Amino acid sequence: MDYFLSDEEKMMVELARKIAQEKIKPVREHYDETEEFPWPIVHDLAKADLCGAYIPEQYGGFGGKVFNLVLVVEELCKVDGGISLALAATALGTFPILIAGSEEQKKKYLPDIAAGRKLAAFGLTEPEAGSDATAMRTTAKKEGDFYVLNGTKCFITNAGEAETYTVFAKTNPERGPRGISCFIVEKGTPGFEFGKKEKKMGIRASVTRELIFNNCMIPKENLLGKEGHGLMVAQATLDTSRPGVAAQALGIAAGALEEAISYARTRVQFGQSISSFQAIQHMLADMATEVEAARCLLYQTARMMDANPGKRTTKESAMSKLYCSEVAMRVTTNAVQILGGYGYIREYPVEKMMRDAKITQIYEGTSQIQRNEIALQLIKESAAKK
Numbered sequence: 019m020d021y022f023l024s025d026e027e028k029m030m031v032e033l034a035r036k037i038a039q040e041k042i043k044p045v046r047e048h049y050d051e052t053e054e055f056p057w058p059i060v061h062d063l064a065k066a067d068l069c070g071a072y073i074p075e076q077y078g079g080f081g082g083k084v085f086n087l088v089l090v091v092e093e094l095c096k097v098d099g100g101i102s103l104a105l106a107a108t109a110l111g112t113f114p115i116l117i118a119g120s121e122e123q124k125k126k127y128l129p130d131i132a133a134g135r136k137l138a139a140f141g142l143t144e145p146e147a148g149s150d151a152t153a154m155r156t157t158a159k160k161e162g163d164f165y166v167l168n169g170t171k172c173f174i175t176n177a178g179e180a181e182t183y184t185v186f187a188k189t190n191p192e193r194g195p196r197g198i199s200c201f202i203v204e205k206g207t208p209g210f211e212f213g214k215k216e217k218k219m220g221i222r223a224s225v226t227r228e229l230i231f232n233n234c235m236i237p238k239e240n241l242l243g244k245e246g247h248g249l250m251v252a253q254a255t256l257d258t259s260r261p262g263v264a265a266q267a268l269g270i271a272a273g274a275l276e277e278a279i280s281y282a283r284t285r286v287q288f289g290q291s292i293s294s295f296q297a298i299q300h301m302l303a304d305m306a307t308e309v310e311a312a313r314c315l316l317y318q319t320a321r322m323m324d325a326n327p328g329k330r331t332t333k334e335s336a337m338s339k340l341y342c343s344e345v346a347m348r349v350t351t352n353a354v355q356i357l358g359g360y361g362y363i364r365e366y367p368v369e370k371m372m373r374d375a376k377i378t379q380i381y382e383g384t385s386q387i388q389r390n391e392i393a394l395q396l397i398k399e400s401a402a403k404k
């Protein structure tokens with residue numbers, strides 16, 4: 019399928035492909051086994067100028083397009099779905115600044131992130147507040163020129179490694195969803211520490227830890243947007259970032275499909291290549307069709323977002339994340355099936371792809387939550403027509 023990429027987009031894909039093949043492929047098993055943070059690859063991405071793919075040029079980025087992020091993440095995830103999260107989760111942590119930040123905040127934080135000198139992270143989830151973010155208990159109390167943060171965030175990607183955190187807390191608990199605000203918190207601020215490092219099923223090259231705030235005083239200038247607007251910032255951020263998760267899922271699926279085709283061509287059973295069996299051919303045909311359909315939906319969504327900056331794309335963004343992640347799970351499961359027993363063994367990459375794919379159905383809103391969002395938008399659209 020030809021997606022009519024511009025020369026600049028083709029160049030970005032080529033740069034990402036080179037890093038994926040030359041730098042990531044040889045070390046992906048190492049990072050999966052050791053759960054080390056892949057700093058050397060982050061430095062390679064920075065050198066290739068890919069860390070700022072989604073950040074506008076005036077802040078040192080590559081143009082500020084969601085589609086750029088999608089293309090880079092997809093390409094990296096064809097080889098490894100975990101390592102590139104250092105970049106994708108930084109985008110998630112940076113979008114609140116891009117969406118709600120003042121010019122001063124943008125100038126202060128974005129150039130270092132665009133250059134890959136600093137990573138970012140997004141702190142929304144808490145032990146009692148996952149799908150229902152409004153149940154959060156972290157508070158931010160205004161005291162003079164500061165806000166004082168208390169509470170714990172859990173499951174935060176890039177935690178401990180990132181320098182810049184966008185964190186959600188209740189400034190006015192009585193106001194419920196309208197009492198949530200968003201802040202920039204810098205690593206090293208007294209009263210801000212990192213807790214338990216999670217051991218995970220997949221994406222093991224990505225770090226997932228708690229953020230712990232204990233009377234953490236942050237300057238009032240670090241409030242993002244207006245007090246009480248935090249939930250809106252979170253929702254707009256997730257609308258913008260979900261295509262990134264969709265791209266991660268799509269990349270993993272496309273990588274698994276490639277592995278399955280090449281294995282099927284060379285594996286011989288009953289005196290012939292298993293690719294000559296119709297049962298295998300039909301699985302490959304369905305996998306390829308679903309991958310291409312997922313790509314069409316995602317690319318079109320990202321292009322639509324870039325063509326209408328500021329316009330909410332909740333439905334399309336949720337559709338892309340839902341469909342790409344479900345395709346990733348089906349395709350990677352079938353890739354394991356096509357490789358048979360070898361598919362289940364760590365020496366071959368598809369079992370890892372299946373483990374890595376699962377998270378895309380869970381974070382930044384589970385598949386159930388994406389369906390809720392899509393249905394809500396459909397009903398709203400229908401009501402608006404009457």
Ligand SMILES: Cc1cc2nc3c(=O)[nH]c(=O)nc-3n(C[C@H](O)[C@H](O)[C@H](O)COP(=O)(O)OP(=O)(O)OC[C@H]3O[C@@H](n4cnc5c(N)ncnc54)[C@H](O)[C@@H]3O)c2cc1C
Pocket residue numbers: 107139140141142143147148149150172173174175176218226377380381382383384385386387390
């Ligand atoms: C590896 C990893 C990395 C993560 N990274 C980050 C991060 O960087 N920043 C961050 O803030 N968070 C992060 N998260 C948190 C992630 O976004 C949440 O885990 C996710 O939103 C689900 O919340 P939960 O785990 O509390 O599940 P729950 O909300 O408790 O859901 C449990 C089940 O109930 C279902 N359910 C809940 N509500 C409904 C409903 N209304 N309708 C239908 N079904 C429903 C869910 O779909 C799910 O199947 C990460 C999580 C993991 C595992």
